[in-house]
Amino acid sequence: MNFTVEAWDSDYGAPTSEELDDASQNVDPSVEFAIDAWRPLLPEVDHLDDVLFIDGVRRVDATLWIDQPPDFPGFALAATYAAGAVRCNDKATIEVAEVERGLFTSAPAADIFTGVGTYEVKATKGTTSEELWLGIQQRMGDLEAVAARKAGTAELVVVDGPLSHTRDLDNAVGYVKTQKVQYLPMELASVLAELPAGYRTPLFLTTTSWSRFSWYLRLANHEGPAGGLVRCEIDANKPVADAARIATRVSATLPRFASARHKDPRAPQNLYPIGGLERELRHRLGDKELAMRALRTASRQTPSVTSLDLSS
Amino acid sequence: MEKMVGRVLGTKDATPLEFWVGVAAGEFIQLDDVVALKRVLPGGEVVRMYGTVGQVVARHEGARFDSDVFLIEDGILPAEVSEAAHVTATRFEPEVFVPPRPGEPVRIAEGDERERALFFDQMERRFPVGAARNGEPLWVNLEFLNGERGAHVNISGISGVATKTSYATFLLHSLFTSGVLGKAAVNTKALVFNVKGEDLLHLDRVNSRLDDEARVRYANLELPSTPFESVAGFAPPRLDDPKATADVASRSDVTSFFWSIHEFCSQDLLPFLFADAEDDRAQYTTVVYNVMAQLRRAEPDDSGAAVIDGVAMRTFRELADLITDRVQSEDHRYQWAGPAMGTGTINAFVRRLQGSVRHLGRLIRSDVPDPQRHRIELDQSQVTVVDLHNLNDRAKRFVVGVTLRRAFDEKERAGQSEELLLVVLDELNKYAPREGTSPIKEILLDIAERGRSLGVILIGAQQTASEVERRIIANSSIRVVGRLDSAEAAREEYGFLPSVHRQRATILKPGTMILTQPQLPVPLVLEFPFPAWATRASEAVPVLSDAGPDDPFEDL
Structure with missing residues (x-):
C-alpha cells in the first residue's frame, strides 16, 4: 500500500475535499490558451516589492438566549471579529488592526454593554446556527474591506479568501487556500495535478454571481493531492492580456511568502504575513474567558438577556 | 511633567522587590539607570517607588522560531521589537510594600529623586566614591566606614585590570579632601603597604598623565585633582649595606626602616x-x-x-x-x-x-647609629607608605605583622576613635588566609573585629576573596569588586552581588568598580577618575629643583 501524509495539520482538515463540487459549466478555460494548448507557465518576471495582505479572524465568545416571552427564547451568538492589513516592502508592518464585537441574532435585541466592550446588534437573516455564522463571516468580510481601504494602495493587495467583499479595490487579488470546487473540466485535471512548484496554470473565466479570472499556482512541492496549490482570482473587468500579466506578476511574488512546514500547520498555503497577522489579530480579540465572564455579568444586570433562564 | 520612558509590564510578575518595565517607543533604558514611579493606593495615599536597572532585554514579539528573525528582516513576517528593563526596587516612600501596578508610567530619576532613590538624602556625612555613567557622584555613608555603624572596606579583583590599589588610594583621597571628616581629618592617618614596585612611594607627586578630562571628573565629585599632601615613605635597607640606606631606586627621600635587636627581644x-x-x-x-x-x-x-x-x-x-x-x-x-x-x-x-x-638581617639590627630615626612613626605625616615589594614572603609577613601590631597597640592606648587610622593592605590572602592561624592573621582579625571601636579601619584587597579569612570579609561594611575571573565570580563569597552584577564583574574595565554598602539594597556600578597622584615612578612629574636653570640671575 502506498500513501502520503497530508502536509496540513489535521485540525485544519485538508486543503482539498475528497469530492469537489462541480462548477465547470460556468467556466471558460480558453480565455488565455485554447484547451489543447494548456500547459504550466513559469512566471519569469521580477516579484512585486510593495504588497499588502488583508485577513480577518473571528471567534464566538458565547451563545446567548434572548428572552422574548411568551415565545421560546431567541438564539444569538456574541462574537468578536477582527480584520487587519500587513504591508510587506522592506519590512513587514501591521498597518491596520480593527476589532469589532457583535450580537448576531434575528430576535429583537439590544446592544450589550460589557466590561470588555459593547456587543452591537447585527441582524441576521435566520435563526439557525449556520445563518448566524454566515452573518459573522459577512461582517468580518466587511471589516476586511474597511481595513483594506484604511491601509491604502499597494502594487498588490492580497485578500485572504475569495474576492467577494473587496473586488472594487485596486490591484486586489483573492487568495484561496482550499479547493472545494472543481472549476476545470476533467481533461485539464492532469495539467493541475502535474503543475510544478512555482508554475501557474493559464487563466480561466468564471461567471457565477460575478465574473472573475482565476488561475492555480503551486507555491511549493508538498505531499497530498492539493499540496502547495492555491487559487487566485481577480476581477474580470479588464482585457485578458492585462489579466495574464497581473497573474504572472502575482505568481512570481507569492512563493516568496510561502511558509515552511514546521512553522505553520497549513504550510505552505498559509503565507507568513497572513499567519503573523492572524496571530496578532487573535491576540487583539482579547481573552475569551474574560469576554464570557463579562457577558455573564452583563446578563445579570440586563433583564432581557439570560443564559438559559426559563423561569421568568 | 517628567518624561515617561516606559511602563510597568503586566506579562511578568511585578513585585515590591523587582519588576519589569516595557520601554516606550523612541526611548531607551540602560543598565544602572535609576528610575522612579508611583502608585496611588485606594485611600488616595501616594506610594513613591524607586529602583535601579539591573538588566535590559530586547526581543522580537510575534516571532516563534529563531529563524523568524530572517523572515522579519526580509519584510516577510510582521513582528515588533520590544525592550524591557528589569528593575530592582531600592526604596518605597512611605514604606508600604505594594507592587507597582502594571501600566504605571516609569521615568528616569534625576536630581533630588535620584538622591532619594539611592538613599543619598539620608546620609548626613557622606563622601564621594566615584561617579555614575552620567557623571553624577555616588556616595558612601561615612557612618559605615568610621566605625559608628560599620567599618572596613574590602576590594576584590584580578591584578592588573581591577586597579584595586588605585581605588584604595582614591578612597583615601576622597576621605581626606572631601571634608567629610571635618576637624578630625587633620589627625586621621593612613598606613599604606606597598607591595608592587615602588609605585606607592610617589603618592605626593602630580601624575603627568592626568588630563583635563580627568580634572573635570574630579570637579564633578567636588574633589581637588591634587596629589596627597603629606606622605612619608619607608623602605627596607639595602642588603648588606652597613649604612642602612633605603633600598629605593626612584627617589632619594625615603627613610629606611628596621627594628633594633632590643626591640625585637623586648617586644615579643x-x-x-x-x-x-x-x-x-x-x-x-x-x-x-x-x-x-x-x-x-x-x-x-x-x-x-x-x-x-x-x-x-x-x-x-x-x-x-x-x-x-x-x-x-x-x-x-x-x-x-x-x-x-x-x-x-x-x-x-x-x-x-x-x-x-x-x-x-637587614630589618633587625643595632649596628647603625641613631636607630630612632628608622622607626616607622605614623604621626609624622598623613600618609605613611611602607614598602614591602623587595622583601621575601617571610620578611613581608614580619614587617606587616609587627607594624600593624604596634599601630593597633598605640591606637588602643590613645583610645581616640574619632581620628581614624586607615590601613591599606593588598594581598590579604597572604596575611589572613582562609586556612590556619598565624600571629598576623590574629592581628588582622583583631582589627576587623575590634578595630571598628578603636578607629582602626582596614582597607583590604585581594585577588580572590574566597582565599581570605571569612570573618575579615564578613566584617567589612563596604565591599568593592573590580574585574573578576569568571570562576571566582561564581563563588559564594560574592553572594552580595546579584547574578547580573557577578556577570558584569567579569567584563569590568579598569577604573570601573561595583560597590555595595549596607544602606543600599543594590550594588552601585561606579567609575573613579584617573589618579591625580603618581601611581608609579614613570608617572611622577619631575621635581623642579632637579631640572631647574643653573643660575636664574645670570642675565642680571
Whole structure:
C-alpha cells in the first residue's frame, strides 16, 4: 500500500475535499490558451516589492438566549471579529488592526454593554446556527474591506479568501487556500495535478454571481493531492492580456511568502504575513474567558438577556 | 511633567522587590539607570517607588522560531521589537510594600529623586566614591566606614585590570579632601603597604598623565585633582649595606626602616618570624614561645643592642646564633626550648631561624647609629607608605605583622576613635588566609573585629576573596569588586552581588568598580577618575629643583 501524509495539520482538515463540487459549466478555460494548448507557465518576471495582505479572524465568545416571552427564547451568538492589513516592502508592518464585537441574532435585541466592550446588534437573516455564522463571516468580510481601504494602495493587495467583499479595490487579488470546487473540466485535471512548484496554470473565466479570472499556482512541492496549490482570482473587468500579466506578476511574488512546514500547520498555503497577522489579530480579540465572564455579568444586570433562564 | 520612558509590564510578575518595565517607543533604558514611579493606593495615599536597572532585554514579539528573525528582516513576517528593563526596587516612600501596578508610567530619576532613590538624602556625612555613567557622584555613608555603624572596606579583583590599589588610594583621597571628616581629618592617618614596585612611594607627586578630562571628573565629585599632601615613605635597607640606606631606586627621600635587636627581644617580635601557614601546624611553635619568653630578659645598651647573659648582640646573626646555641646546649635547652622537646623539633626551629637570617638581617639590627630615626612613626605625616615589594614572603609577613601590631597597640592606648587610622593592605590572602592561624592573621582579625571601636579601619584587597579569612570579609561594611575571573565570580563569597552584577564583574574595565554598602539594597556600578597622584615612578612629574636653570640671575 502506498500513501502520503497530508502536509496540513489535521485540525485544519485538508486543503482539498475528497469530492469537489462541480462548477465547470460556468467556466471558460480558453480565455488565455485554447484547451489543447494548456500547459504550466513559469512566471519569469521580477516579484512585486510593495504588497499588502488583508485577513480577518473571528471567534464566538458565547451563545446567548434572548428572552422574548411568551415565545421560546431567541438564539444569538456574541462574537468578536477582527480584520487587519500587513504591508510587506522592506519590512513587514501591521498597518491596520480593527476589532469589532457583535450580537448576531434575528430576535429583537439590544446592544450589550460589557466590561470588555459593547456587543452591537447585527441582524441576521435566520435563526439557525449556520445563518448566524454566515452573518459573522459577512461582517468580518466587511471589516476586511474597511481595513483594506484604511491601509491604502499597494502594487498588490492580497485578500485572504475569495474576492467577494473587496473586488472594487485596486490591484486586489483573492487568495484561496482550499479547493472545494472543481472549476476545470476533467481533461485539464492532469495539467493541475502535474503543475510544478512555482508554475501557474493559464487563466480561466468564471461567471457565477460575478465574473472573475482565476488561475492555480503551486507555491511549493508538498505531499497530498492539493499540496502547495492555491487559487487566485481577480476581477474580470479588464482585457485578458492585462489579466495574464497581473497573474504572472502575482505568481512570481507569492512563493516568496510561502511558509515552511514546521512553522505553520497549513504550510505552505498559509503565507507568513497572513499567519503573523492572524496571530496578532487573535491576540487583539482579547481573552475569551474574560469576554464570557463579562457577558455573564452583563446578563445579570440586563433583564432581557439570560443564559438559559426559563423561569421568568 | 517628567518624561515617561516606559511602563510597568503586566506579562511578568511585578513585585515590591523587582519588576519589569516595557520601554516606550523612541526611548531607551540602560543598565544602572535609576528610575522612579508611583502608585496611588485606594485611600488616595501616594506610594513613591524607586529602583535601579539591573538588566535590559530586547526581543522580537510575534516571532516563534529563531529563524523568524530572517523572515522579519526580509519584510516577510510582521513582528515588533520590544525592550524591557528589569528593575530592582531600592526604596518605597512611605514604606508600604505594594507592587507597582502594571501600566504605571516609569521615568528616569534625576536630581533630588535620584538622591532619594539611592538613599543619598539620608546620609548626613557622606563622601564621594566615584561617579555614575552620567557623571553624577555616588556616595558612601561615612557612618559605615568610621566605625559608628560599620567599618572596613574590602576590594576584590584580578591584578592588573581591577586597579584595586588605585581605588584604595582614591578612597583615601576622597576621605581626606572631601571634608567629610571635618576637624578630625587633620589627625586621621593612613598606613599604606606597598607591595608592587615602588609605585606607592610617589603618592605626593602630580601624575603627568592626568588630563583635563580627568580634572573635570574630579570637579564633578567636588574633589581637588591634587596629589596627597603629606606622605612619608619607608623602605627596607639595602642588603648588606652597613649604612642602612633605603633600598629605593626612584627617589632619594625615603627613610629606611628596621627594628633594633632590643626591640625585637623586648617586644615579643619573634613569633612574627614564624607566620607561615606551615609554621602553624608544626611542633616547634612551643619552642618559639619559650624562646620569646627568654628574650624578654634582654637588657638594652645605648645603641639599641640587646645584652643577654652579659653578651651584647648588634646583628640578627649574632642573636640567631645565641638562640641556636641556647636551644641546642644541654645546659640551657630545658629552659630555652622547653621541657621534653625532641631534638628533631628543636632542629626544625633552628633551621627556620637560621634560614630567616639572610632575609631579616637587614630589618633587625643595632649596628647603625641613631636607630630612632628608622622607626616607622605614623604621626609624622598623613600618609605613611611602607614598602614591602623587595622583601621575601617571610620578611613581608614580619614587617606587616609587627607594624600593624604596634599601630593597633598605640591606637588602643590613645583610645581616640574619632581620628581614624586607615590601613591599606593588598594581598590579604597572604596575611589572613582562609586556612590556619598565624600571629598576623590574629592581628588582622583583631582589627576587623575590634578595630571598628578603636578607629582602626582596614582597607583590604585581594585577588580572590574566597582565599581570605571569612570573618575579615564578613566584617567589612563596604565591599568593592573590580574585574573578576569568571570562576571566582561564581563563588559564594560574592553572594552580595546579584547574578547580573557577578556577570558584569567579569567584563569590568579598569577604573570601573561595583560597590555595595549596607544602606543600599543594590550594588552601585561606579567609575573613579584617573589618579591625580603618581601611581608609579614613570608617572611622577619631575621635581623642579632637579631640572631647574643653573643660575636664574645670570642675565642680571
